[in-house]
Structure formats: structure tokens, C-alpha cells
Amino acid sequence: MALVLKSGFTFDYDNLFGEGKVTKADLDSYAADLKKAHEAMKVMRESGFIKAHLSKDGSPEKVYFSKLPYVTEENSKLHLNSPASIRKLHEFTRHLRNNIDVVVSLGIGGSFLGNKVLFDIFCGEFWNAKTKEQRNGLPKVYFSGQNIDSRRTADIINHLKAMSFVAKTHEKRPLKVCLICISKSGGTLDTMSNFMVIYDALQKAQNIEVEVVAVTDPNEEKKTLLKQLAIDKGWPQFAVPDGVGGRFSVFCEVGLITAAVIGMNIEKFLEGARDMDEACKNENLFENPAMLNAALKFAAYQKHGRNIEVMMPYGDYLKSLSEWYIQLLAESLGKQFDKDGKEVCYGRTPLVAVGTTDMHSQTQQHQEGALDKVVQFIKVAKWEDDLVIPNAFPEVKKLADISGVTMSEALEVARQSNADALSSNKRFNACFTLPELNEYHLGELLYLLAMSVAYEGELANVDAFNQPGVEAYKRIMGPKLQELKSSKK
Ligand code: PA5
Secondary structure, eight states: OEEEOTTSOEEEOTTTBSTTSBOHHHHHTTHHHHHHHHHHHHHHHHHOOOTTOBOTTSSBOOOOGGGTTOOOSGGGGGTSOOHHHHHHHHHHHHHHTTTOSEEEEEOOGGGTHHHHHHHHHHHOTTGGGSOTTTTTTOOEEEEESSSOOHHHHHHHHHHHHHHHHHHHHHHSSOEEEEEEEEOSSSOOHHHHHHHHHHHHHHHHSTTEEEEEEEEEOOOSSSOOHHHHHHHHHTOOEEEOOTTOOGGGGGGSHHHHHHHHHTTOOHHHHHHHHHHHHHHTTOSSGGGOHHHHHHHHHHHHHHHHOOOEEEEEEBSGGGHHHHHHHHHHHHHHHOEEEOTTSOEEEEOOEEEEOOBTGGGGTTHHHHHHSOSOEEEEEEEEEEOTTOOBOOOSOTTOHHHHHTTTSBHHHHHHHHHHHHHHHHHTTTOEEEEEEEEESSHHHHHHHHHHHHHHHHHHHHHHTOOTTOOTHHHHHHHHHHHHHHHHHHHTO
């Protein structure tokens, strides 16, 4: 059984639905809830209203992620995507091209994970080792701020200084670095500590010119620290709009700024999301990918104890997609209280995996461990640059036997075998297939996953858009840091 969209994007749920798995009766028992969830998504799309959703400071807050795929004039009032904002992103690409040698993107959580997905998928591991011509004039890209790790931050600084030495020696010019500081709240310790360390070091360095771009909450009345700094220093600004939480921000300027840095096709990315949004408006459960995905996973958890979701894309550069999804699922659905204030301690636990790598580590557990998982595969049907495994050693039968097939065919045989083995032992699994790994299909997939957690929030009656749990440690950490600072005086 599979839901196939016009684009070829496929959700194959054969190994998750049917006898011994989630049943039609299971889904039927949620008919009324699904109808309500569908209605709630309609209202959210139209007005941004989500029942019982409150912001961090306890006031009602709109939810606008479902507006992000649509580029309209009207959106500019809300700092969502508009023709002008997209033009500004293209101008930024033009500015970077041949003007900036290196971008350091600083951010954490929602201000990092989606950006890393875009970079890994469209640039790959060796982007920074390519020549400027091979990068089409675009800058090298490094990420920082996603940890408070002095060793790595020092490595970045030293690496930039070494590059500046090469620029000076060979081209008699300074190295041009652009720091893109991304923080919705504008004061996150991890991001801002790295930003200050790197900014300070580069200011003091010989032969490095630094530009800064701030991506933060655009609110003029209550300016974030980062926004105030940007105003004071004259740094260009991009927006993290109100009503768009970090984990839903890959389609706003948070993610799109990285898309601009690496020269991605932004329009195609948004078009994929838009087409997926249309599909997710369908009232028929079996034709609505987000509603179906949410309903199956919800039922697998509630009726069959499958409370862990292993996100397992096949392909190295898709691992960060799995990491992005971990935040989306964990922060959206891991909630102690439901919308009526009742203690429910809801939440499926996400796990990062990548095929084939984790078939050689985690799969033993998936295959024989507790019956508590759904393994969600992601497959790319057609890979670019597919290499044929050659018959390099015809004298070795075992190696000769695997020759003649392409690496992506072998990858898919491995995935399919894993799926078959899991299914043969009561292990629930499903697969999303992207016809190709391009902007359009990635847009479809990321949007589908975001919309799925929104649906599941409604089914579970929890607020998928807040994250009160992350405030607990922050309340402890703030005073601790102050105490540490005072003890140093
Ligand atoms: O999803 C979230 O809200 C978080 O993961 C944030 O994105 C993360 O804490 C970073 O916050 P900020 O963008 O305010 O620096």
C-alpha cells in the first residue's frame, strides 16, 4: 500500500498497516479525532490559530509555518516569504558570489539543524575543498554555535587565519569572512558565545575583513539583543518571523539564508513544500500524506506500544535530515501536559539512524529488541552520479558477484532487505521515496514531516508548537552562570 503523489513522491506504508500491524479498525476508532484535526489544520492555515497554544511568556501566539511555502505580498507584513524577501535573498547570493570567501553560520537547534540539512544535501562533504570555480563563485561554509566547544571554535578561528595567510601570500588581499548569526531570541548562550569569540578573534586578526549578518526576531518594540546590535553596528538583517518556531523555520529566512549562501533553487524548494501542503489539505485520510503518517504513527504508539521512531534515511548526506527530524518530533510532541492541563507525558522518542551504516550497529536492536519501534526509511529513487561497481577482481567470486550493479541499486537492495527482515518479525516500518534528491522533493519531504507533527499534536491533544520543557534547565543555567562570573571577580 502506498500513497503516491503526482510528483512521484511516495509514502509506502505496507509494512505499517494491515493485519498484525496498525489496522483499519485502529484508524476507524480515530475517525472523529481525525476530522477534528483536519479542521484544526484548516483553521491554522487560514488564521494561524491553534487551540491552547501559548508563547513562552504565556500569551496566545499564532502559528504561521503553513504560510511559509506561499510567497505573497501580504506575507511581508508578517515577515513571511514575499516577492521582496525572496529578491533580497537573491541579492544576498549575488553579494556573496565572488565577494566573500567564507561564511560562518552560527546557530543552534532550529537555527542550525535545517541549515545543515540543506548544506549537506546540496554541497556534500567536500564543498570547502573545492575551488571557487567549482563552487560557482560561492563561499566556503562552516557551522558554529551548535555547541559550546572551545576546541572546535579555536579550530575554526585558526583555520580562517591560515586561509587569510594564503590569501595574503598568493593573492595579496585580505580574506573576506561573513558571519551569519542566527538566533530568534537573539541571546542564546551557545550561539552568542561562539559569535563573540569568533567575531573578536577575527577583528583582531591581521588580513581578515569581517561582515556580519543578523537573522533574528524582527520585532521593533521588543528588540532582541542581536537586533539591537545589528542596528547599532549597521549589520544587514533577516527575519525569524513571529509564529514560526525554530524547528519549523527551514522554510523562512533562517533556512533560506543558507539556501542563498549555497545557491540553492529557493523557488523549487518552496514549490515542493507548497505542493505538499496542497496534498495535506485532502480530507481523505488515505490521500493526505501528513494526516496518514500522523494517524499511523499515533496508532502504532497508542494501540501497539511502538513509542520509538527510528528515522533512517539511506545515504550519507541525509544523516542531518534525521537529526533535524529528531528535534522536530522531540520538541513538538514530547509533552507532560495536554491542552486541557491533564498530565499525559506524551511523546514518541525519535532516534537517529542512517543506512546502510546503522544496519551494522542498530539493526540488531530494531530486529530483535523490544517491540517498541517504527523504523521510518527514506529512499532516493534516482541518484545522480551513480557509480557502477566494477569487476575489479574477477578471480574473487564473492566480489565478482556484486559487480555490474550500481552503488545506488546495492543501497536499495540493502534497504529493501532490511525492511523485509523487519516485517518478517513483527517490526513496523514505512518508507518515504523521493524520486530524486533535489530542492523540490526535499521541500515536499520536510514540509510533510512538519505538517505530520502538527496533525499528531491535534490527535494527541498536545501543543505541538511550544517547548516549555527546555525552559527548565535555562532557569537553572542563568543563575549558575552569574554565580560563576561573580566568583571570578
Ligand atoms: O526549536 C526551538 O525553538 C529551539 O531549538 C531553538 O531553535 C534554539 O534553542 C535556538 O534558539 P534561538 O534561535 O532563539 O537562538
